[in-house]
Amino acid sequence: MKLLDRPLRPGDPIAIIEDEEVNRRATGWIVEEADFTPVPVSVIPSSVDELIAEIETRAVAVICDHRLxxxxxxxxxxxxVVAMSNRRKIPAVLLTSYANSDENSSIRRWRSEIPMLLSRxxxxxxxxxAQALSLAEDECRGVYTEERKPYRAIVRVQGRRFGPEGVVAECVVTAWQPRTTVDVPASMITENMGVPIERLLGKRLSAEVNIYAxxxxxxxxxxxxxxxxxxxGW
Known part of the structure; x- marks a missing residue:
């Protein structure tokens, strides 16, 4: 079954990607209470492509932990995994104990394709x-809430620092909150522009940003x- 053939409905198989058994069981209970059928993936492949291929044969939606x-x-x-799954039109939700600590770092890179982040x-x-799966399903169909729509906006690189997972660019999104700095993995910027982050300090860039978040x-x-x-004259 392809997603666009019909909406998700009670009893549909939902893949659970979680490397800790206790959390896998807890998530399975939540899936059952939401009237879906849990499909635990107990052995997580070393390749993300292999995992997506397994999901496609076993389930119609995904709930995935972040640190695997x-x-x-x-x-x-x-x-x-969640971003790639949603890109393949398989509704996917990120459910993790590290939502607060990782949302501004390792999750940021794929956030454009993660409709809702749930904190365990x-x-x-x-x-x-159910709400998160519904939102993911809508975005797989090309329907976005105002908070998730991207707009071309000015992004100023105000500073940089070294974080646990590499260099972080401290950015200001003028159209969002001009007095608040937002952490962005520097590699997201440099890979896109081909310019070292040191040369972009103090520069005004533009990017597609969901400024109503x-x-x-x-x-x-x-x-x-x-x-x-x-x-x-400024």
């Missing part, structure tokens, strides 16, 4: 899961370009 490499040879993050514990209930963690960034220069 504990005690195994998995080198990718769950955020990448506070968001671990059937109603929130309510929190910094919900912001995503795409397609960085050099922005307009500062008008003379």
């Amino acid at each position: 490499g504990r005690g195994g040879n998995v080198s990718y993050y769950g955020a990448e 514990g506070s968001d671990s209930d059937p109603e929130r899961l 309510s929190t910094a963690g919900e912001l995503y960034f795409q397609n960085f370009k050099m922005g307009p220069g500062v008008p003379s």
Whole structure:
């Protein structure tokens, strides 16, 4: 069955990607309470492409943890799995204990294709899961809420620092909150523009940003370009 053939409905198989058994069982209970059928993936492949291929044969939607490499040879993050799954039109939700600590770093790279991020514990209930799956399904069909729509916006690189996962660019999105800095993995900018981050400090760039997001963690960034220069006389 392809997603676009029909909406998700009760009893549909939902893949659970989680490397810890206790969390896998807990997520399975939530899936059952939401009237879906849990399909636990107990052995996570070393290749994200292999995992997506397995999902496609076993389920019609996905719930995935973020940090999947504990005690195994998995080198990718769950955020990448969720983004790739949604790109393939398989509704996917990220459910993790590391939502607060990772949303401004390792999750940011794939946030544009993660409709809703759920925090294990506070968001671990059937109603929130059903809401997140519904939002993911809508975006797979090309329907976006105002908070998730991208707009071309000015992004100023105000500073940089070294974080746990590499260099972080401290950015200001003028159309969002001009007095608030937002962390963006520097590699997202440099890979897009081919310019070292050191040469972009203080520069005004432009990017596609969901400027109506309510929190910094919900912001995503795409397609960085050099922005307009500062008008003379400023």
